[in-house]
Amino acid sequence: MLDDLDRRILRHMQSDPDQSLPDLADRIGLTASRLSRRLDKLRASGILRGQRAVIDWRALGFEVEVSLRVTLDKTQTRAFDEFLAAARDIPEVIEIQTFLGRVDVRLSVIARDMAHYQVIYRSRILTLPHIADIETLMHVARIKSDERLPI
Known part of the structure; x- marks a missing residue:
């Protein structure tokens, strides 16, 4: 190690x-x-996965961040696979997390403003397959965002 x-x-x-x-x-x-x-x-050994550029999306004009908690219709056997594949194709979705529990997936979505978010939501998010329920959380502030590990 x-x-x-x-x-x-x-x-x-x-x-x-x-x-x-x-x-x-x-x-x-x-x-x-x-x-x-x-x-x-x-x-x-896979411990160091490389270096990357961290881009401040706000500096590029994206002012809105929304978290969507999605519950999928799990009666469909391919619901997760099809939903995740389609969500990956939305450029404004910057993070996808899966969970065990009532909520199946969380999407982080960025937009230039609320009008832009509404376009993304109506034309891309609502067309994702196998959605049973969506809860929207409007991002207000990031209190801590630190990828440093206690090594």
């Missing part, structure tokens, strides 16, 4: 993901080649 050096590497990467490989190696006290081998090992 992870040793202390791996944990230290991951902590530094989480605290400053934009730092260069040589800078990270200097901070940790490794050569760049040794750090590179460690990172390759972490990627090969």
